[in-house]
Amino acid sequence: MEVEGLSSFLAHKHYVETCVICENLKPKGIHLYTSFICTECENDLIQTDTNDPKYKYFLKQLRKITNPEIFS
Numbered sequence: 679m680e681v682e683g684l685s686s687f688l689a690h691k692h693y694v695e696t697c698v699i700c701e702n703l704k705p706k707g708i709h710l711y712t713s714f715i716c717t718e719c720e721n722d723l724i725q726t727d728t729n730d731p732k733y734k735y736f737l738k739q740l741r742k743i744t745n746p747e748i749f750s
């Protein structure tokens with residue numbers, strides 16, 4: 679049956695999503711609000727010191743998620 683064939687196809691499909699931090703298509707990660715953060719960026723974010731310039735970049739990227747209307 680065609681429907682069964684389609685559902686098993688979908689179950690095995692690996693979805694890739696665009697990570698909001700690195701802006702690359704990644705298959706694994708977490709969802710924050712409506713956005714997606716890949717596993718690598720999530721780990722990076724956790725390990726980055728708040729004094730690190732990279733942290734500011736993360737915050738800038740994350741601001742797109744938390745304040746989409748105050749985009750500057």
Ligand SMILES: [Zn+2]
Nearest residue numbers: 697700716719
């Ligand atoms: Zn990423």
